[in-house]
Amino acid sequence: MTAAPAGYRVVEVPEARKAELLDVDHLAFAFEPDAETSAQVPMTLEWDRTVGVEAPDGTLAAVHGSFRLVLPVPGGAVPCAGLTWVGTRPDQRRRGLLSTMIDTHFARSLARDEPVSALYAAEPGIYGRFGYGSAATNVRLTVPRGAALRPVPGSDALAVRFEKLDADGHGPLVQRVHAAAGSGRPGWITRDTDALRRKHLADPPAWRDGAEPLRVVTVLAGDEPRGYALLRRKETWTDGQPAMVVRMHDLAALDAAAAHRLWSVVLDLDLTSAVETPMLAPDDELLQLLVDPRGPRPRVADNLWLRVLDVRAALAARRWSAPVDVVLDVQDARLPANAGRWRVTTGEPGPDGTWDARVEPTHEPADVALDVRELGAVYLGGRSLGALGRAGLVTELVPGTLHRASAAFGWPLAPVCSWAF
Template identity: 60%
Template sequence: MPPAGAAGHDAGMVTTTPAPVVVAPALPDGYRTVTVPPEREAEYREVDGLAFAMPSTPELEAQLPLTVPFERAMAVEAPDGTLAAVHGSYAFRLPVPGGSVACAGLTWVGVRPDHRRRGILRSMIATHLARSLDRGEPVSALWAAEPAIYGRFGYGSAADSATWTLPRGAALRDVPGSAALTVQLRTADVERDSAVVEAVHAACADRPGWMTRETDVLRRRVFLDPVPWRDGAEPLRLVTVAAPDGEVRAYALFARAEKWEATGAAATVRVRDLAARDAAAAHRLWSFLLDLDLTATVRTPGLALDDPLAALLVDPRGRATLADNLWVRLLDLPAAVAARRWSGDVDVVLELTDALLPGNAGRWRLVTGAADADGLRDARLERTDDRPAVRLDVRELGAAYLGGRSFEAFARAGLLTGESSALRRLDVAARWPVAPVCSWVW
């Protein structure tokens, strides 16, 4: 499967209206926004550790590279010149329905506990949005440590994931071709294995939200395995699934945590990261992980709600925990709308609110064009004075952007208002047959 945008729709910053201006709240007296140079890396890390209460040692810090590029590392400096808060971002391509779009991946957002409740977070978010727009990134996305925070800034929960806890030997339905694939197990080694892992992972990026690890430091980070992180588990292992011609079709990075009970061995298999290019490879991979000796339980990472595992399990009942996955914030509305494909014909007037980007507020006409051979359509967003059929906040529009949310469901929850026929047309046009998910936390 080709990466999103490789042979399909791939839009950048083509807009019909000027990009909106961010309303940036003032910082408290004496505080100022600064960039973070390499010589302040230790201080940058310290603020992040204080904000997230992360235990660390000099030995552990030496093993953990700073993944945020310095040109995208920002902070708020206190009156005494120390850093009071930090944030950063990554330059991603976000797979969207039928294409991809430039995306600022917000990360490392933290305020020191002794500088909270002063409006610093709101100022940092405004800085991030403004810098993203200046770089030509129409969309921002993040993982929310606390889901109650980011909706205030226009981010909408756009994807969910399911973490499965399965017993050893959980039965799977048969898939033709699975038995012909071969499995190889070894201790993971970043120098030897990174290219293979990333090739398979990138080949699965036709799923909305499935961002690839674009820098060497991010690709290496998935292999990091410091002893304090293992919580009693073995060193990180890699299992690959290959076709008869030797091409790797699936992989999983995992570790087993030894445990013994009165009835015998009861180790847990903790899967950190995995991807499979086709159904047979997925079946062969899970058949291996679900039948390791001396184990009793297999715990998956967060998987898409329609991941093949969900359909393959003979007994899926009561074994999955749902969690929010990606949160999406639309910055340049016309560019974001043009970047994705639409599954149906729609011509609807929206009235939007956007507290941080008031230039996005007002009435917009969303219009799709003619269908191509696959039934997909381009769309454009234009200013209009016509009467709106749907009224909503940018938060809900961002939540629906990857095709995994329902406008009608938002209306039933009282989060937007609209004419039933307009909501139905929007849902048909915006929905996508593959559930969105991001497979890794940055």
């Protein structure tokens, strides 16, 4: 574990030091919210999981926190430490404070029996050196109004309601449908604290960029919500013609019919010219339903970054898409307990056609060698071990084993988290 630099010390940050923490955060991320925005947006940090590094004069030089999350993984779920609010004062950089905070985060997470940590990377070049792998991808589309969709049975029978968002009234609906819509998709983390749920529906004027307040589109079968979309429109006219852009904040649907009905409405609102989607999985229903896949303009970005903290617990918690018996030689420079050879052996298939596995340390010869960063990248089933092997990042030591291991690690649905924490 990296010790704090001389004169610095790691401390827990209680709520009583909230103002100091916010000062570090605002300096690190170059923003300062106005009083109205601060009053409307709840503080989401969990104070028993908030840590800082004090400078020799006792002031906070750097801070970080983590959320107590449940991470859906292939065929299951694991406790997960969601690393967040990582920031260092500009005048305290280049002193090793981030290394100290990351090692502290790892130790505290393992003490809480959280075998994985996840984050969204403000700068993607930072976290790989700490063993985080890019485990998921999201896509945002700009879709022209009127884009045609392939038909889906049952879509026309669903009703639609278009309203101004009422955070208190619509909050339970959003939470319930969002959780159900992600069933079976790795990475689909839900917002499980009141503060996270309220922040997701917060709508201060400073966040609108001149657009309208948030609206909610609800798809219903009778009185039962089957999907929702949160969006806003910004009035724009070009040469006397309406050219509003629909900016989507969030969307979730329980089935193909609900997804089709939602997109049918959103893609054909009066006075609009285009729709900007929220973060979508690379295999989202919309990308399957578009008649003209060339029409939208896609923007692809990294989504969740994942760090395996306990190899044995993490690998045993997920299901496997094919039978496999493979010895992985894992390198981990920061957590020596992970480093070494691990034998992954699947058992009997379950009724869903997937396998569980035993994961044990072994002295047997290794079949595949990889760093813990690549193990994190493939853990959710959205990256291919074989592709990483072709890139020179994974080494096949016994011919044929990389193919079998790649098939076992894979998963039918691409991982994604639909919101940033």
